[in-house]
Amino acid sequence: MKTDEFLRYKALHQKAIHHNVGLMDLLDSGSLKIADGESLTRNICAQISTPLFEDVEKYCDLLAISKRQFVELAIIDLLAKTRDIVTEVDPFDVDPHDSEPTPEA
Numbered sequence: 001m002k003t004d005e006f007l008r009y010k011a012l013h014q015k016a017i018h019h020n021v022g023l024m025d026l027l028d029s030g031s032l033k034i035a036d037g038e039s040l041t042r043n044i045c046a047q048i049s050t051p052l053f054e055d056v057e058k059y060c061d062l063l064a065i066s067k068r069q070f071v072e073l074a075i076i077d078l079l080a081k082t083r084d085i086v087t088e089v090d091p092f093d094v095d096p097h098d099s100e101p102t103p104e105a
Contacts, residue, residue, distance in 0.1 A: 044075075 060070050
């Protein structure tokens with residue numbers, strides 16, 4: 001292992017320890033509930049292609065993380081990108097003067 005790789009590994013390892021990833025596993029187990037007994041988590045279920053599932057499984061095994069952690073990180077990343085693009089594009093700010101009528105053929 002190269003020095004840079006070793007240092008990156010150690011730094012990321014410490015970050016993971018202090019990030020408290022185990023808390024989400026505890027929440028996911030259904031052990032923690034809010035006052036009225038409702039779970040603090042919700043389930044997202046989707047059918048995906050077999051090759052995509054196999055890739056997810058392969059990388060989860062390689063990184064020793066759960067599929068839940070993998071999917072949650074992917075959703076967090078996609079939501080951040082979505083927010084940025086929606087804010088930039090502002091799809092609900094439509095100026096009626098921006099669109100010109102299409103000429104009839």
